[in-house]
Amino acid sequence: CRHRGINDLCLYEEVNIEKTGLIIDGAALYYSLYYTSDPKLDQRCGGDYPGFKDEVCNFFKTLQDCEVTPYIFLDGGSDPDKHKTLVYRRKDTEEKAKTIATTKPEDVVPKGCNVLPPLVKDVFIEILKEKGIEFKQCLGEADPEVVSDANQKQCPVLSIDKDFYIFDLCKGFLHLDNFEWKRKKDGKIPAKLYTRSKFCKHFKLDPALMPVFASIAGNDYSILKDNGNFANESSSSGEYSIKRLDGILRFLSKVNLHGLNDSQKRERALSQALNHVGKKENQTFKLSIQKYVQPEKPSSKLPSWVRKKVEIGKLTTSVISVVDQKSMMPPVLVEDFSQRSSYTAAYPIRQYFYKLLTKDVQALLPDLSSHRCVSVVHVSILSVWYLSVQAPEGLRRRVFEEALQVQTSALENIPDQLKLPVCVTVFWFNNLKLGQKAETVLHALLLGFVCDPNSPGWSQLLQRQTAAGLWFCVTETLSYLVCRGRV
Known part of the structure; x- marks a missing residue:
């Protein structure tokens, strides 16, 4: 919804991707390739892995033809702070799996009703190895390493994760929905590039407050329940969720930040937003904000040689979950x-x-x-x-x-x-x-x-x-x- 709103506001630059490095969120890529393939890949009978391989190989062949060098980052263990969110998502995925399982073969599965077959990530990693494509499997969520490597290599990030609208990426963010690799022409891939600076300029928002916006608007860690207060202050003609986001941005743009450093700006903006809707100070929002300001690579109890094998895809990331978190959440099956x-x-x-x-x-x-x-x-x-x-x-x-x-x-x-x-x-x-x-x-x-x-x-x-x-x-x-x- 937020992505559609950004598209509607034209907060992007039309670009043609060629002769560049590209940092890719691996999980976002294999989800997207599996779900958007044409013809649609099987989800009812355990997965169409040969068809998936063809789609992945075609994608990377297109990048090669356009002289684009991919660097893939894959998620490892999940963040313990997101456990409630993951449990909620799992329940939602189970409902989708029930729908797919009970839909007759001759009928069309409802739009958006997708469940990823259990071995897609494993197959994806094997294809990367086979093709000699550089990748790293992270110990935890990939976001911190994606941001760090993107800024170090001066490359844009390709993903569907809306958090990359918030992170400070020097070369911007390419959303997979608008990365038209199947329409490449003359060695170029049409795409839409989003930058935080363009977003902030449009909404007259201090860039330092982007993490505050994300924290109170709602993410995997926090959401400010405002009973419609922010939506009521918006002049947007969009649906409720768009009006609410517009109202939050308008409110934050009016906070007096004169004479404050970035940390103080965030603290004042959060305090005033909470007061505005009658909420008390909450540590949850501060922790959520910090994940955008200084994204930290996760630590692990695993020995260094095990971490290295995880990173190169020779050990499954379930090892991390079992050893570090003493828990396992297997994928949902249809x-x-x-x-x-x-x-x-x-x-x-x-x-x-x-x-x-x-x-x-x-x-x-x-x-x-x-x-x-x-x-x-x-x-x-x-x-x-x-x-x-x-x-x-x-x-x-x-x-x-x-x-x-x-x-x-x-x-x-x-x-x-x-x-x-x-x-x-x-x-x-x-x-x-x-x-x-x-x-x-x-x-x-x-x-x-x-x-x-x-x-x-x-x-x-x-x-x-x-x-x-x-x-x-x-x-x-x-x-x-x-x-x-x-x-």
Whole structure:
């Protein structure tokens, strides 16, 4: 809504992007590419990863043709201060997932009803590696590093995150909605460039107050509930949300800031805004403002070698959530919400993985006497690294067998490409819950073994066999996670 309002006010400059560096918010990019593809990529049956790869490759090929050098930053663990916001968003995503799951294949899913398939980020990272595109997976939210690198490299930022209207970016912000890479001409990409200076000049607002505006207007950390006071002061003809933002900007532009430094300006503006609507001083707004003034890179308890592997995409960021926050919030799946969650299928495996990360598992390791002074968390992380990098095959096989509760010695006569699916099959049948039909699971697995997922009729087949399609998609996901140590 705010983005549309800025477009309506023409607070941008028409530009053609060529021969430049470009800092890209990776999460925003893969969300946008998946949701805006034409034809629309599947969300009902677990995801269309080949189609997604084509879209991503076409995007970066366009950048290459226009001599644009991309630098990708990906989010890591979520900010603990945003937990309530994330829980609220998850509930909203679950409602969308229910809508998608119950919409008939021949019907159109309501506009804006999108749920990202669970492995899109993993596939995106693999494509970046394959193409040799420079990227960094951050330990926390990417915003601080995006802003820092953009100003250091003197490059604009490409994202859909409205926070980049607020940050002080020396080369401005390109919104993905207006980055028309599919309309490139003569080696140039039409786009709209937003700068904070142009915004402030239009609204006669001191740039130092942009963080105050964002804090009271509403973001992931705070929102000032003003009961319509600001909207009533606006002369804008737009809808309520636009009138409210216009009213806030008008109010802030009238605050007397004479003789104050930037910090004092923000303090006075916040105090007067709170008083204006009868609210008391609140530390939440101050913390929210500070995240724009001095965006800090998140710290982590992870050892340096683990952080490095996270940054280059060799370790999943779930490691950060499990070790630092002792919590995990898996992505929402499009499934039958009247049945058990598909995540219950892999629960024992995830539990095993979490124990490796959070418990002292020296029993799995050879003598670690030289590491006795290391904390339990460090020893646990060390064990995961040892198992995945240095451990002999026998030990890795033992851990694999314990996780999947199978004996790999029984697989000698099974073709190599089927060994993992067979292990997963045994695991599932050993963990069937009351009410789950074994024949449905078997049907799903057989579909996976005998059908080509890239065949033209595959999507239609899965849509006709909803339960079987769901189980197979989870099998594929589980197999991928087990292979990569990402459960």
